[in-house]
Amino acid sequence: MVYQTSPQNIVESNTVAPGEAPRQTVRREDGTSIELVTFPPGDPENPRNWPLWRKWSIVVVIAFIDLTVSFAASGFSPAATKFAKDFKVSSEVATLGLSVTVWGFALGPMTLAPLSEYYGRSPIYIASYGTYLFFILGTALVKTLGGFLVLRFLSGWFCAVTIANFGGTIADLFEPHATGIPMSLFLWAATVGSPLGYFLFSFVAQHRDWRYVFWALLGTCGGAWFIMTATLKETRHSILLLRRAARERRERGTDAIEVPDSMKQRGPRELFQTALTRPFRFLFTEAIIVFGALYNGYLYGLSFLFNGAFALVFGKSGHGFSTVGVGLCFLGIVAGLSCGPITNLWQERHYQRRIAAAGGRNIPEARVQLGKVAAVVFPISLFWFSWTTYKSVHFIVPVIASAFLGWTFYTLILMTYTYTEDTYKVYSASALAGLGLVRNIAGGGFPLFAEQMFVKEGYQWAGSILGFLAILLVPIPFILERYGRELRLRSPWAKQHMDDLAEDEMSPGLKDPALNQ
Numbered sequence: 196m197v198y199q200t201s202p203q204n205i206v207e208s209n210t211v212a213p214g215e216a217p218r219q220t221v222r223r224e225d226g227t228s229i230e231l232v233t234f235p236p237g238d239p240e241n242p243r244n245w246p247l248w249r250k251w252s253i254v255v256v257i258a259f260i261d262l263t264v265s266f267a268a269s270g271f272s273p274a275a276t277k278f279a280k281d282f283k284v285s286s287e288v289a290t291l292g293l294s295v296t297v298w299g300f301a302l303g304p305m306t307l308a309p310l311s312e313y314y315g316r317s318p319i320y321i322a323s324y325g326t327y328l329f330f331i332l333g334t335a336l337v338k339t340l341g342g343f344l345v346l347r348f349l350s351g352w353f354c355a356v357t358i359a360n361f362g363g364t365i366a367d368l369f370e371p372h373a374t375g376i377p378m379s380l381f382l383w384a385a386t387v388g389s390p391l392g393y394f395l396f397s398f399v400a401q402h403r404d405w406r407y408v409f410w411a412l413l414g415t416c417g418g419a420w421f422i423m424t425a426t427l428k429e430t431r432h433s434i435l436l437l438r439r440a441a442r443e444r445r446e447r448g449t450d451a452i453e454v455p456d457s458m459k460q461r462g463p464r465e466l467f468q469t470a471l472t473r474p475f476r477f478l479f480t481e482a483i484i485v486f487g488a489l490y491n492g493y494l495y496g497l498s499f500l501f502n503g504a505f506a507l508v509f510g511k512s513g514h515g516f517s518t519v520g521v522g523l524c525f526l527g528i529v530a531g532l533s534c535g536p537i538t539n540l541w542q543e544r545h546y547q548r549r550i551a552a553a554g555g556r557n558i559p560e561a562r563v564q565l566g567k568v569a570a571v572v573f574p575i576s577l578f579w580f581s582w583t584t585y586k587s588v589h590f591i592v593p594v595i596a597s598a599f600l601g602w603t604f605y606t607l608i609l610m611t612y613t614y615t616e617d618t619y620k621v622y623s624a625s626a627l628a629g630l631g632l633v634r635n636i637a638g639g640g641f642p643l644f645a646e647q648m649f650v651k652e653g654y655q656w657a658g659s660i661l662g663f664l665a666i667l668l669v670p671i672p673f674i675l676e677r678y679g680r681e682l683r684l685r686s687p688w689a690k691q692h693m694d695d696l697a698e699d700e701m702s703p704g705l706k707d708p709a710l711n712q
Contacts, residue, residue: 229451232440233458234432240439242367242430249428250368254377256426257364258384260324261357263416265388267327267350268296270396270412272502273518274405281405282340286646290503294639295344297499299351301635304359304628305474306352309466315434316360316367317427323356324420331416335409354416358385362616362627367430371557371620372550375543375613379536382609387532389498390525390601393505397522433458473622474629482682483618483689484629486671487611491634493668494604496641497661501528501597503645508654514590527594531601538565538602539609556694559617560679566610566672573603574665581658610672618683620692 234241279289311319330350542565549561579596619626649657683689
């Protein structure tokens with residue numbers, strides 16, 4: 196981690212033993228001197244120097260929490276029919292129980308991420324997810340449709356804490372070029388949760404009232420919350436350094452100890468202003484984010500659209516399966532998604548070779564190699580699924596097609612996330628928030644027209660329409676590989692992290708005050 200201090204303000208920099216706080220002294224504008232507290236090399240309090248078992252225990256637990264976040268949305272889908280009968284509403288209205296939760300995912304990170312910068316990641320993880328448990332309880336007991344939808348939206352809002360903070364947690368724990376594997380685990384949890392949630396909660400939905408789905412969800416998520424509170428440690432570097440500085444001020448009885456400017460807390464107003472405006476600036480001005488948003492929106496939209504489509508293709512009007520039978524068919528997508536982290540090992544080796552050959556320089560384009568294959572397989576798997584949905588075709592054939600669809604889904608999402616992370620680095624939270632906003636708005640919107648589309652157009656042509664739209668997205672990874680560097684060069688945010696540029700080429704972007712707003 197690099198801490199920048201104006202050279203003309205440095206008075207002295209004392210050499211210290213590893214593990215001790217450095218004593219870099221700088222001069223204030225009023226002429227007094229202060230000591231800056233940073234992480235020296237090998238500092239055991241730096242999360243990047245923690246033992247691997249501790250790092251991975253945090254990653255695995257938060258990944259599990261993120262898995263349950265997807266359960267919160269898709270776990271309701273197998274119970275939607277019983278919910279519609281109980282409240283005497285149409286299937287489209289019942290589908291809102293899924294959609295409003297996903298829309299909560301879209302807005303939650305924009306408020307929860309700034310709070311983590313102010314209070315730390317650990318308290319926000321625990322408090323936000325704990326609040327979500329009360330909304331699950333309310334959903335299991337609610338008697339009105341309006342109250343149900345409000346509780347579902349708030350559930351999505353508060354359980355989105357992992358979406359808001361997991362990327363930052365990984366960056367806290369691992370060096371920039373070592374984030375590939377932990378990020379792949381996180382995205383596996385984020386993507387597999389929807390089909391796996393449908394499968395698991397279909398067993399409850401078939402044999403019990405729809406409210407039991409939420410009781411089961413409360414038990415699952417409650418257990419996850421207790422595991423998290425026992426495992427989680429604060430990882431945010433700025434919070435840890437602020438605590439260290441405060442401790443040393445008390446122990447030494449002086450106020451002349453501070454953290455570098457980059458580690459200081461910004462006020463709530465500035466934090467929320469940045470969190471609520473910068474993602475939109477990225478969406479409307481950055482071609483790389485537009486490309487990523489197109490893929491994220493379409494892929495997540497399809498992932499929740501298939502909750503309704505599978506119920507038609509494999510349910511009573513299709514192959515005639517029960518609720519549990521439909522849930523079992525989702526295991527094809529689960530299998531494909533679970534192959535993603537395995538094939539990503541090849542992609543990661545390719546990336547590391549490219550980085551090593553470039554002397555450790557930042558090359559986001561090395562992230563898209565496997566994404567090019569997935570981009571081509573994606574529409575093929577959709578056409579394969581669509582034209583094998585006839586009742587005369589054995590059900591396993593479209594299930595196998597859905598496995599390939601799951602693999603492409605995972606691989607393309609991982610490509611967009613890692614490419615964005617490498618491109619924008621310190622601004623990646625805002626960039627990924629822009630992707631997440633589009634992703635979850637689409638994820639909540641697509642299920643609302645799934646049933647009408649598949650019934651009106653027929654299963655085969657409805658799926659084909661989705662396949663034709665997927666063809667339009669095929670060029671994206673090829674464009675990023677060929678023209679990605681030029682696109683980054685045009686971006687004032689990305690240009691700051693292009694370490695293959697001369698200093699004078701980078702300075703205009705670094706000096707632009709608008710970038711810090």
